[in-house]
Amino acid sequence: MSEKIELSIVMPCLNEAETLEICIRKAQNFLKQNQVHGEIIIADNGSTDGSQKIANSHNAKIISISEKGYGSALRGGIESASGKYIIMADADDSYDFESLQPFLSALRSGSDFVIGNRFKGGIDKNAMPFLHKYLGNPVLSFLGRLFFKIKIGDFHCGLRGFSKEAYLKMNLKTTGMEFASEMIVKAKLNNLSIIEVPTKLHKDGRSRPPHLNTWRDGWRHLRFLLLYSPTWLFLIPGIILMVIGFSVSTLLIIEPLTIEYIMLDIHTLLYTSSMILIGFQFIVFYALTKIYAVENGLLPKSSRYHKLFKYINLELGLLVGGLLLIFGLLLSFYGFSIWKDSHFGNLNPSHTFRIIIPAVFTILFGMQIIFFSLFFSILGLKNNQDD
Secondary structure, three states, X not given: OOOOOOXXXXXXXXXXXXOHHHHHXXXXXXXXXXXXXXXXXXXXXXXXXXXXXXXXXXXXXXXXXXXXXXXXXXXXXXXXOOOOEEEEOOXXXXXXXXXXXXXXXXXXXXXXXXXXXXXXXXXXXXXXXXXXHHHHHHHHHHHHXXXXXXXXXXXXXXXXEEEHHHHHHHOOOOOOOOHHHHHHHHHHHOOOOEEEXXXXXXXXXXXXXXXXXXXXXXXXXXXXXXXXXXXXXXXXXXXXXXXXXXXXXXXXXXXXXXXXXXXEXXXXXXXXXXXXXXHHHHHHHHHHHHHHHHHOOOOOOOHHHXXXXXXXXHHHHHHHHHHHHHHHHHHHHHHHHHHHHXXXXXOOHHHHHHHHHHHHHHHHHHHHHHHHHHHHHHHHHHHHHHO
């Protein structure tokens, strides 16, 4: 019986003829020198420069991926890998394939996911563009740590290792450059053990520009982080809007506010009341996004997800919404009585609108809560059947 493959080294490839050979040779040297039974997989994404011929002449395994994109190429290569462990890196000679031992050692020691840190390992001169080094990577890495509580200093290091079992748990979906962010986020969400090791970044050996587009791909990474963190995208902004809107509205209902020479009155009250409704819409979108992501396998289920249906239910929504609706109608009748007492003539807007605006607001707010609770209860039917 042939010896089982321990390590698969996967390289995405799209017209990398200039550097592919040196990368394959370095990977082969690593396997030979460290006596690792492994394979080298070239995930070709439609090269037209003879990269396939180079890979074939050096006994690398070629996997042709028809669907375009960095993520598509890597997913195809990883899924065809036979190794217990997988290490991936670009085929541009920016990472040293002869220095993979720290990654393999960490995987052998039980780590599920190992990622390099170029800021700790060192970055050669001109190896990383200025905007990537001082803006893109630091900002996106900070947001990743903030949103997902992942203790990683370099979210976009392309040199990574993981077990095949861990890869299957991550259930990765994206096809473009955001695949790099999705891998880390999914590893965290699935409670996989993550560590990082210092990694040296060299200037790549290609004469052509890289495939990475600074602004387009940076936005795709940012968009992914936001969409996978509905708490930061919807819930926290919604709570902030509602708290500010409610606080200022309450003060303005009592009397106008004067800040130095600026007076805030009923016109401001219209905007602060709207802030509450907009904030509530943010929270509604948080709940709906969370449900959609979980039910479609984009996010794993958690105990907090089940509590969402436990504490937000149809009965509570109808009760709260109904009380607000009744309160709004009572205020409306009170405002109407004031108008009636003036024989349906002119009224003092500053006084009347302090009644009418809260009346209209509570009617709208009550109806929104009722409609949301009805829709939310429909979404919760499947969750209740599963319990």
